[in-house]
Amino acid sequence: xxxxxxxxxxxxxxxxERGSLSLLRFMTWCSLKFGRQATxxxxxxxxxxxxLSSPKGRRASRSYLEHALRRPVRWPDLYRHFLxxxxxxxxxxxxxxxxxxxxxxxxHGEHLLEQGNGLFLMGAHLGSFEAISAVGKKNAGLCVAMxxxxxxAQKINAALLAINPQSDQEIIGLGxxxxxxxxxxxxxxxxxxxxxxxxxxxxxxxxxxxxxxxTAQIPVGPFRMAALLKRPxxxxxxxxxxxxxxxxxxxxxxxxxxxxxxxxxQAIKAAIMRYAELLDHYCKSAPYNWFNFFDFWQDSTE
Amino acid sequence: MQDNPNSALQREVAQLMVExxxxxxxxxxxxxxxxxxxxxxxxxxxxxxxxSLTISKRYGLQLRSDGADNQQIFGSLxxxxxxxxxxxxx
Numbered sequence: 485x486x487x488x489x490x491x492x493x494x495x496x497x498x499x500x501e502r503g504s505l506s507l508l509r510f511m512t513w514c515s516l517k518f519g520r521q522a523t524x525x526x527x528x529x530x531x532x533x534x535x536l537s538s539p540k541g542r543r544a545s546r547s548y549l550e551h552a553l554r555r556p557v558r559w560p561d562l563y564r565h566f567l568x569x570x571x572x573x574x575x576x577x578x579x580x581x582x583x584x585x586x587x588x589x590x591x592h593g594e595h596l597l598e599q600g601n602g603l604f605l606m607g608a609h610l611g612s613f614e615a616i617s618a619v620g621k622k623n624a625g626l627c628v629a630m631x632x633x634x635x636x637a638q639k640i641n642a643a644l645l646a647i648n649p650q651s652d653q654e655i656i657g658l659g660x661x662x663x664x665x666x667x668x669x670x671x672x673x674x675x676x677x678x679x680x681x682x683x684x685x686x687x688x689x690x691x692x693x694x695x696x697x698x699t700a701q702i703p704v705g706p707f708r709m710a711a712l713l714k715r716p717x718x719x720x721x722x723x724x725x726x727x728x729x730x731x732x733x734x735x736x737x738x739x740x741x742x743x744x745x746x747x748x749x750q751a752i753k754a755a756i757m758r759y760a761e762l763l764d765h766y767c768k769s770a771p772y773n774w775f776n777f778f779d780f781w782q783d784s785t786e
Numbered sequence: 787m788q789d790n791p792n793s794a795l796q797r798e799v800a801q802l803m804v805e806x807x808x809x810x811x812x813x814x815x816x817x818x819x820x821x822x823x824x825x826x827x828x829x830x831x832x833x834x835x836x837x838s839l840t841i842s843k844r845y846g847l848q849l850r851s852d853g854a855d856n857q858q859i860f861g862s863l864x865x866x867x868x869x870x871x872x873x874x875x876x
Binding site: 658660661662663664665667668669686688705708709712713 | 822824830831834835838850860
């Protein structure tokens with residue numbers, strides 16, 4: 485199950501992030517100064533711009549929506565998908581600046597976090613992972629450290645500080661060989677370690693799964709890490725429901741705490757299958773929240 | 787190195803690495819000075835975690851996340867074994 489694929493799957497990593505930090509700072513300033521309602525109006529021209537200027541993103545969106553909606557996809561669907569993405573990015577400004585009063589949150593499965601010991605929160609590019617900060621506000625004991633690939637870690641860190649210079653969000657980059665020892669230390673401190681487990685920029689081992697009736701490849705690394713460190717893995721997503729509403733979901737993926745070495749590979753596989761099941765479920769129930777705007781499936785059915 | 791007292795340990799640790807990571811090479815194909823991480827043996831940070839958990843258990847030692855020496859310790863099989871030899875608890 486841990487065969488290393490030879491195909492280069494790092495295409496998305498080569499897509500340059502648009503915008504710059506000074507633009508981000510300016511937009512943050514506007515968003516906070518003029519408020520969410522007013523600056524949300526700007527999301528429409530921004531959405532149109534990106535819709536017209538990114539044919540690849542449009543193709544990926546169309547292909548995804550056809551499978552998620554199970555009907556022919558039209559321009560308004562693409563628009564709604566892109567707008568939903570823009571909305572979550574805009575809302576990140578308020579979440580990172582702790583303006584939780586701007587939103588209505590419904591939270592499901594929060595009790596899964598209450599065991600108080602370190603655990604993994606496995607997210608995806610589905611909805612808004614930042615919505616976790618709203619849970620952190622209610623549940624003061626929740627500390628989250630995000631684990632990500634080094635190049636992303638540096639970019640995200642710079643972006644976070646541009647959005648909120650006081651941000652104390654801890655980010656662990658995978659660039660160092662002792663990143664995992666750091667993760668282990670944080671777990672011992674009772675942290676939740678967050679990972680977006682649906683993609684990786686490297687050519688790492690992957691496991692095939694079915695999502696929306698198509699074969700996709702999920703990186704094995706995050707699940708192997710949770711199994712090695714014998715921690716529970718909880719799925720997390722903050723789905724954007726439109727307006728100012730978010731639905732935050734926690735679902736049990738696996739508890740590796742009592743794992744025996746001989747059962748490891750099987751348990752990792754089961755956790756990945758469960759993760760894929762949840763992605764499939766939420767893609768169907770909240771289809772406009774899928775934010776992998778590249779050919780995620782890369783299978784031969786198209 | 788003539789008659790390195792660590793060479794038996796190096797063989798043993800190389801064997802442990804091959805077994806715990808299911809490497810597709812044999813223990814004696816791991817040269818003592820090949821970098822373990824990234825280019826070289828091609829291990830990633832989760833592989834390093836697995837090795838560190840295995841050797842911590844086997845040799846009764848503690849590796850620390852704030853140990854500034856980790857880069858050096860995991861630099862190669864030789865440096866890892868030097869560290870084990872100095873810190874193992876019998």
